[in-house]
Amino acid sequence: MPAIGPEGIECPRHIAIVGLGLIGGSLALRLRAAGVRVSAWNHRPHPYAAARAAGIDCKDSLEELVSDNPDVIVLCNPLVAMPKLLKTLKPIIDPSRTTLTDVGSVKGLVREQVHAAGITDCYVGAHPMTGNEHSGWSAADPDIFDNALWALTYDHHTEYARIVQVAGMITRGLRNTLIVIDDETHDRAASLISHMPHVVSTALINELTDNPYRNIAAALSAGSWRDMTRVALTDPDRTAAMVVENAANVEELLRNMAKRLESFADALHDDDSAAIHRFFTEGQPYRDYKAKQRTAFDTGETQTVFTTLKISADDWRRDLLDSAMRGEHIVRFTSGHHALAERQFTI
Amino acid sequence: MPAIGPEGIECPRHIAIVGLGLIGGSLALRLRAAGVRVSAWNHRPHPYAAARAAGIDCKDSLEELVSDNPDVIVLCNPLVAMPKLLKTLKPIIDPSRTTLTDVGSVKGLVREQVHAAGITDCYVGAHPMTGNEHSGWSAADPDIFDNALWALTYDHHTEYARIVQVAGMITRGLRNTLIVIDDETHDRAASLISHMPHVVSTALINELTDNPYRNIAAALSAGSWRDMTRVALTDPDRTAAMVVENAANVEELLRNMAKRLESFADALHDDDSAAIHRFFTEGQPYRDYKAKQRTAFDTGETQTVFTTLKISADDWRRDLLDSAMRGEHIVRFTSGHHALAERQFTI
Secondary structure, three states: OOOEEOOEEOOOOEEEEEOOOHHHHHHHHHHHHOOOEEEEEOOOOOOHHHHHHOOOEEOOOHHHHHHOOOOEEEEOOOHHHHHHHHHHHOOOOOOOOOEEEEOOOOHHHHHHHHHHOOOHHHEEEEEEOOOOOOOOHHHOOHHHHOOOEEEEEEOOOOOHHHHHHHHHHHHHHOOOEEEEEEHHHHHHHHHHHHHHHHHHHHHHHHHHHOOOOHHHHHHHOOHHHHHHHHHHHOOHHHHHHHHHHOHHHHHHHHHHHHHHHHHHHHHHHOOOHHHHHHHHHHOHHHHHHHHHHHHHHHHOOOOOEEEEEEOOOOOHHHHHHHHHHOOEEEEEEEOOOEEEEEEOOOO | OOOEEOOEEOOOOEEEEEOOOHHHHHHHHHHHHOOOEEEEEOOOOOOHHHHHHOOOEEOOOHHHHHHOOOOEEEEOOOHHHHHHHHHHHOOOOOOOOOEEEEOOOOHHHHHHHHHHOOOHHHEEEEEEOOOOOOOOHHHOOHHHHOOOEEEEEEOOOOOHHHHHHHHHHHHHHOOOEEEEEEHHHHHHHHHHHHHHHHHHHHHHHHHHHHOOOHHHHHHHOOHHHHHHHHHHHOOHHHHHHHHHHOHHHHHHHHHHHHHHHHHHHHHHHOOOHHHHHHHHHOOHHHHHHHHHHHHHHHHOOOOOEEEEEEOOOOOHHHHHHHHHHOOEEEEEEEOOOEEEEEEOOOO
């Protein structure tokens, strides 16, 4: 575990990246720019010349990467490659010297795969809130991590020290912030703000495509339609895969949404103005939250309020989850089971 | 009825505007810029000095506006003011000399109000696809009509000659295009691409607000969530009013959407990969249509294909609706029951 200095936990000294795509490549470049020792392995060596020129120590095999005993290995490979990679890792990783993490957008499934491979104990889940529509090393750009928030995830096996260690990479190596939550909360939240809305957006274009007056409707459409269907235009196979990886949560939320739409349809049918009014005021706390964010942005008032978290040794999971639920983003872990967090606007 | 010249039907010579707000003001300014005689009445005279400076003949009363026998009166007042205005108009409008139209975003309801006031025969429904988040004369700008498409609407009372007359204002006075459809098709299309999606967007923010992990979800949210909930942040009272004005159509579409979401939830539950695949390919014709539009825009290839419509005297409603369904936008009505239309990409 890295030392805790006056600026909180240090960045681990040697970080190994598996997969030099958009995220892995950007991560490697940003860590190098912060002076961290970075090694990497990619399933094909085509990015190696450019990566080596940027000071990244590219390895010929996964075995070679792992045998160096890096402090942290970050799996940035596609999810489909995960089971095979983990199987290769298992006999060669030394959990007493290395922590394993990843950047996948679904945490429960990765945890299951890590567990199935028998390397649960040295694993910490991670998901950086960044990315764009591009992919591959050629799109790698350290700036995609500017102001990024990470979710680190745990289950009952996870060791607190490893959370703090990966947090060091995030807060010092990348100058990012983080929240610490359980896998299930992560996956539920991701289905709420991304996976389920992708399905809803797709249902909208299906409804239009199915309508005999579709060309008239499309001719009359404006900004609201364009905004609500933009994500339905992205690669449907990628969306389908993403939704299936988080199926149980998406299913539950879709049923909730269907109930909300049916219930509002009933209110319209019955001309129930009280129910209609209720429907349109229910989300007011969210509108207020967005208005506060907007005002702060427009006026340039940062109003950053810091708070010190005392994290209990036994109940650190609950303490960190509660902090995330209060809308706090951790800026750094400090000594003696403390962390410094920034308070965000809340809903 | 205006003359039909070599460039098709002329613009009516004298157009009266009721309500100098964003739409009415912009319309008046654009018609003036085209050299059309424009008179106007506003329920409060505050825009009159500026409007007069722009050559708009502002009247002290609705009676005074109407007694001049303008060729076309365009109602640009808020929907709530409609019944009272129509009652005032009824005894003073001369249907043999004046055609009445409006710019409301729901056509069935306006038609009912016009019918209730007993002035059905001289009425043509109209809805320009323009506007922005501002309102009032101070926001009026003739450029908001650049490249605007109008929907003109009919019922079984509507006279073809009045459709052509209002089309003259649109194609020659404003240099816009139009489609001609029945009220119900208009209102169904509008509910599909605007009113129902507004409800869906609102249901999304309600779902988030209701979730105990809402602050975590909001922290993890990115572009897809932002796009899909933007319209839920607009004035909920205005949205509620808009939805209620088109209640039956919105109700039906919400029930369709609820069924689509439930059925996809079932597919996820059953891990039915064929059904999941089907859901994600159903809207492919719409994705292809947007891709064609995008490519044409990116390459600057306009590829405008014109077609001449022969409109039968008896079945003009069907002929014009069919044209709209084929994705044609009318550029001008020409002599002998013909029109020139631009073919758009279709779904």
